[in-house]
Amino acid sequence: MDKLYTLLLITLIFPSTLISSHNVPAIFIFGDSIFDAGNNHFNKNCSAQADFPPYGSAFFHRPTGRFTNGRTVADFISQFMGIDLQKPYLEAQIAVVNGSKKDYPSNGINFASAGSGVLQGTNQDMGVIPIQEQLRQFQTLANQNRIDKKVIQKSLFFLESGSNDIYNYFLPFTPPTLVPDTYVEAMLKEVTNFTDQIYKLGGRRIALFSLGPVGCVPARALVPSAPITNNRCFGKMNVMVKKYNKGLENLVNDIPSRYPGAVGVYGAVYDIVQRFRAIPSRYGFSDVSNACCGDGPLRGELQCGKEGYKICENPNGFLFWDYFHPTEHTNKIISKALWGGNKSQIRPINLKNLANITVTLV
């Protein structure tokens, strides 16, 4: 990364480092492995796990159940806000049920479950928790007044989900019955219902994050119809992803009229990541195609940490940590773009402003 650019990034994105936002006390997080902070680990029935070494090695120095070598985007945003990282819901629940804690945490809760999708059926056989169930978990706490209504109104709500639905669409053992456009419409219907419920429960600051270029993940090596040579991405998959992302952005654009008093933002993660892939060296990457950790073509055939895996020496130089997931370095620079970035990265306002503006409670 050249010096001028680094300086620009620092001054544009970090005018002051950790600003403690008294306005926003908490984040409630929903979605898949991009955000999962250990829910699957506490769900013994679930086979989608990352609770073994070398996951977590770059920051926590132990596996936490996060599907990366360090912090997730939600973790970084919490740090930028000056609040503690959110605990997985299932961990918080165990503590309350067994009496070691009286209350649920006041800095928010992470409901995300790796492998899950916006469609209820996605990876159900793996025991993952779909967004509908994540919502019910939140709803139950809200209805029991386990979470303060005023806290809900001030908090940020994050959703990132849909990659698994689209990835699975191309797997040979589940021949899709819907054409791509209809499948994407079904996905967006679920997201709309999700945001309707969040609003009804009092959520007023809603951030919907686009999917990244799922067709470029090393795990495309597991999809028979996908290309794996010459850094080519799986075009058909990315076409669906872009369609979904467009629908998501339309939903965000509708928020002011659909949900009076609420503010929505659309995080353009797809475009942020495509920029990293286009000019890797500027962002500190030496490899934006292969996974750092795994095995097989693109190191995308075997999950990191499973018997026979190989690992790179410099994870920070890699876009991908394992077959599906970004490295902590990638998460960090995505987070900076979402927190302090301009309209090409997040719109109509960035997360820093979303956390700062006054929401009129109606």
Ligand SMILES: *[C@@H]1O[C@H](CO)[C@@H](O)[C@H](O)[C@H]1NC(C)=O
């Ligand atoms: C786990 O699976 C068992 C047996 O299928 C079932 O009884 C139990 O309710 C499941 N637990 C969770 C948390 O899903």
Ligand SMILES: *[C@@H]1O[C@H](CO)[C@@H](O)[C@H](O)[C@H]1NC(C)=O
């Ligand atoms: C209660 O749960 C917490 C984890 O949240 C754990 O650390 C603690 O050991 C548990 N206590 C008992 C008595 O089971």
Ligand SMILES: *[C@@H]1O[C@H](CO)[C@@H](O)[C@H](O)[C@H]1NC(C)=O
């Ligand atoms: C919307 O979500 C709620 C809560 O998860 C669910 O009870 C309801 O059936 C959903 N409605 C539709 C139309 O999918």
Ligand SMILES: *[C@@H]1O[C@H](CO)[C@@H](O)[C@H](O)[C@H]1NC(C)=O
């Ligand atoms: C927004 O940020 C991107 C990435 O840093 C940059 O390339 C672009 O020129 C910026 N756009 C504007 C309008 O400032």
Ligand SMILES: *[C@@H]1O[C@H](CO)[C@@H](O)[C@H](O)[C@H]1NC(C)=O
């Ligand atoms: C937003 O930030 C500005 C300066 O960065 C500050 O003056 C203002 O008080 C903040 N507003 C709220 C509502 O926190």
